[in-house]
Amino acid sequence: MSKSFLSIEGLTQRYPDGTGGETTVFENASFGVEKGEFVCILGHSGCGKSTIMNILAGLAEPTSGVVKMDGIEVSGPSLDRGVVFQNYSLLPWLTALRNVTFGVAARNPDWSKEQVLEQSRKYLEMVGLKGDVVNRKPSQLSGGMRQRVSIARAFANHPQLLLLDEPFGALDALTRGTIQDELLKIWRGTEQTVFMITHDIDEAILLADRILLMTNGPYARVAESVVIDIPRPRTRTEIVEHPNYYAIRNHLVHFLGVRSKEMAGQQQEGLPSKPETVRIGVPARPEPLETT
Amino acid sequence: MAQLSLNKRAALLSIVLLIVGLLIWEAAIPAQKAAAELTEYERLTGGGAPKAGIPPPSKVIAKAWEELSNPFYDAGPNDKGIGIQIGYSLYRVLTGYFLAALVAIPLGFLIGMSPVAYKALNPFIQVLRPISPLAWMPLALFIIQDSEASAIFVIFICSIWPMLLNTAFGVAGVRKDWVNVARTHELGALKTAFTVILPAAAPTIVTGMRISIGIAWLVIVAAEMLVGGTGIGYYVWNEWNNLDLTSVIFSILMIGVVGMLLDTAFGLLQRKVAYVE
Numbered sequence: 232m233s234k235s236f237l238s239i240e241g242l243t244q245r246y247p248d249g250t251g252g253e254t255t256v257f258e259n260a261s262f263g264v265e266k267g268e269f270v271c272i273l274g275h276s277g278c279g280k281s282t283i284m285n286i287l288a289g290l291a292e293p294t295s296g297v298v299k300m301d302g303i304e305v306s307g308p309s310l311d312r313g314v315v316f317q318n319y320s321l322l323p324w325l326t327a328l329r330n331v332t333f334g335v336a337a338r339n340p341d342w343s344k345e346q347v348l349e350q351s352r353k354y355l356e357m358v359g360l361k362g363d364v365v366n367r368k369p370s371q372l373s374g375g376m377r378q379r380v381s382i383a384r385a386f387a388n389h390p391q392l393l394l395l396d397e398p399f400g401a402l403d404a405l406t407r408g409t410i411q412d413e414l415l416k417i418w419r420g421t422e423q424t425v426f427m428i429t430h431d432i433d434e435a436i437l438l439a440d441r442i443l444l445m446t447n448g449p450y451a452r453v454a455e456s457v458v459i460d461i462p463r464p465r466t467r468t469e470i471v472e473h474p475n476y477y478a479i480r481n482h483l484v485h486f487l488g489v490r491s492k493e494m495a496g497q498q499q500e501g502l503p504s505k506p507e508t509v510r511i512g513v514p515a516r517p518e519p520l521e522t523t
Numbered sequence: 524m525a526q527l528s529l530n531k532r533a534a535l536l537s538i539v540l541l542i543v544g545l546l547i548w549e550a551a552i553p554a555q556k557a558a559a560e561l562t563e564y565e566r567l568t569g570g571g572a573p574k575a576g577i578p579p580p581s582k583v584i585a586k587a588w589e590e591l592s593n594p595f596y597d598a599g600p601n602d603k604g605i606g607i608q609i610g611y612s613l614y615r616v617l618t619g620y621f622l623a624a625l626v627a628i629p630l631g632f633l634i635g636m637s638p639v640a641y642k643a644l645n646p647f648i649q650v651l652r653p654i655s656p657l658a659w660m661p662l663a664l665f666i667i668q669d670s671e672a673s674a675i676f677v678i679f680i681c682s683i684w685p686m687l688l689n690t691a692f693g694v695a696g697v698r699k700d701w702v703n704v705a706r707t708h709e710l711g712a713l714k715t716a717f718t719v720i721l722p723a724a725a726p727t728i729v730t731g732m733r734i735s736i737g738i739a740w741l742v743i744v745a746a747e748m749l750v751g752g753t754g755i756g757y758y759v760w761n762e763w764n765n766l767d768l769t770s771v772i773f774s775i776l777m778i779g780v781v782g783m784l785l786d787t788a789f790g791l792l793q794r795k796v797a798y799v800e
Contacts, residue, residue: 290703290706290707307706308706308707308709309707310707310708312707313707314703314707316700316703316704318700320700320701322704322719323798323799323800324722324723324796333708334708337709337710338708368799370798370800
């Protein structure tokens with residue numbers, strides 16, 4: 232198949248449905264992610280996004296199919312794949328700083344205490360946490376701050392692949408905006424490969440190089456791969472003025488609102504279901520906007 | 524009054540209640556008639572001899588002062604200071620208790636991690652748990668053939684259950700997300716147990732330990748009344764045999780104070796391992 236950095240080949244997940252039969256959540260999902268790429272996956276709840284995420288993280292086993300990273304098959308969790316969970320998953324008995332050093336020390340067992348501390352502080356600072364705040368327990372931090380700690384923990388480990396499972400799902404819109412900006416900033420500096428689940432269309436357009444669209448389950452599949460060629464660096468306020476922005480947005484809304492339902496439940500026995508690559512707008516047109 | 528803090532007002536009220544209580548107790552004890560006031564008939568029938576009665580608090584306080592000013596004297600098997608007696612009891616309680624912890628916490632970990640182990644061991648736990656610890660005493664005395672070790676065994680058997688069950692419960696209830704954090708950081712089984720599961724389950728485990736130490740302190744008094752020789756339980760029973768009610772009341776109070784101190788120590792430990800999710 233493809234020579235992508237991360238390649239997902241024929242992934243299928245079935246669960247017993249409780250009446251002796253089986254429910255197929257998704258079938259024969261295949262796609263690739265290139266190194267340094269930021270890919271978002273959009274789809275309705277129940278289409279198996281989180282299951283795909285867990286399989287990529289190595290926390291769950293697919294019924295069939297393989298995931299290969301750098302040509303090596305993924306089996307079980309690994310420090311090469313960092314995960315940011317929706318509910319932050321910080322250890323509540325450790326301070327923010329200790330939650331990050333926990334990860335850094337696990338990743339670099341031969342580092343000295345000072346090195347671990349330095350690296351942890353550096354990444355906490357990148358997400359805007361410095362000073363006394365880092366010595367607080369997660370319960371004393373706001374939801375936004377907790378997710379910042381979680382992001383710092385993941386980035387500080389330099390995983391080859393970063394998996395974000397609806398990281399901003401539990402945050403209010405204003406906080407979400409600021410952390411999206413911070414995520415973009417920290418990502419720009421590291422050229423990290425990121426795979427992110429979201430169900431926020433604007434968030435996906437802002438962050439992603441490519442958006443994978445999933446049809447509804449059962450028999451969900453990755454139907455389209457929409458290339459977002461709006462130039463970077465992007466900011467929330469400027470991106471909406473890009474001429475392609477609404478064309479892309481409308482395409483995504485239309486897909487999620489209408490086509491994901493129409494395409495649902497279509498069993499595609501044996502077909503290699505590579506997503507169809509979609510480009511929207513005229514990228515050749517001279518850029519009319521000033522981008523910083 | 525209004526400017527005093529809540530704690531100060533409560534402390535003041537406690538002191539008032541104590542003084543009022545002691546005064547009522549003191550007043551309620553009928554005074555012994557002095558020899559001069561007795562009729563001749565009373566004197567002839569032995570009315571002048573001191574009657575055994577509940578001692579007034581003033582006597583108990585005097586006794587406490589006397590005992591506590593020299594708590595570690597040792598004047599033979601039946602006359603040892605209160606400090607020595609409590610020391611023996613604490614030694615037995617702590618030995619039995621820590622042996623129990625050594626068994627209960629690892630076993631609780633196993634039961635909490637493995638549903639099979641839980642199901643397999645549950646019937647045994649359910650049958651053994653409700654047995655009064657003192658019911659083990661005859662069997663323990665016969666098998667161990669040593670009263671000292673039997674007392675420790677009784678403490679062991681009574682403190683094991685709350686620790687075992689609470690550890691199992693705490694370990695089984697550790698949030699899956701936290702275990703996933705350990706897994707995505709490639710922590711080994713032992714490292715996961717010590718850095719994630721143990722701190723996550725610690726509040727529940729320490730609650731079990733606190734319940735256990737309370738039960739152990741309750742049981743040691745009864746156990747020492749049976750095995751005799753030394754210890755605060757033996758001391759109470761010995762003073763009852765001596766009809767020295769002042770010492771009985773004093774030692775009852777000491778049992779309460781030591782029990783409170785043990786509980787406070789575990790309360791502090793509990794606060795140390797607590798976390799807010």
